[in-house]
Amino acid sequence: MNFELHNLRILVTGATSGIGLDIAHALAELGADLVLFGRDRDKLAELETSLGARIQALDITDSAAVAEAFCAMPPLDGLVNCAGISILDDVLDVKAEDLERILATNVTASAVVTREAARNMIEHGRPGSIVNVSSQAAMAALPGHLGYCASKAAMDAMTRVLCLELGPKGIRVNSVNPTVTLTPMAERAWSDPAKREPMLDAIPLGRFATPREVSLPVAFLLSPAASMISGACLPIDGGFTSH
Incomplete structure (x- = not known):
């Protein structure tokens, strides 16, 4: 068994920014043949050149567009569901339309992409691996x-x-559940010490994750080295959910 991804074709959603972007780079470094979904056409074009990736600009909440994208999809060996959004509000201020947007992207769209990817793997007789990028927020309030x-x-x-x-x-399916991960957006969002320090105090390792500390466990779960792992939800949180 090995941790490399040579000759494996893997689709990554949300690949143009944040954790998804780092996952795309990490998988490419490990030899994967990439298919990338995202909304930023310029960034996708850059990744097409730099990583040799097959690209598709689309909004994954458009199920018709997703189905069309899969019409010409080559055989897949893996999928990473990384596209997602977050809209934060206290419960007394939460808006129905915001809840609908979050669920439409993080749940419904991921399920539709997974359905199409699984059909592709089954049609082509490819044993595959699917990794959902979840969050410590699935495990703790x-x-x-x-x-x-x-x-x-x-x-x-x-x-x-x-x-x-x-x-x-x-087909194996697993989740990873990161803590705060220091993408450029997160670095700005957590720059206020009054917000940052209480969260750091709740993480036994005393720090936030780097994008690569999320990307490499994702790569492991996609790889033959994880061939008997399925149904796992893997915290990548420095111990945050241990208490």
């Missing part, structure tokens, strides 16, 4: 995160159902 916590808990539940249904087809 976070103030102001009602919609986000609910959506990521739903993603973990989806992981378990997919594991049960797709396992007999040779």
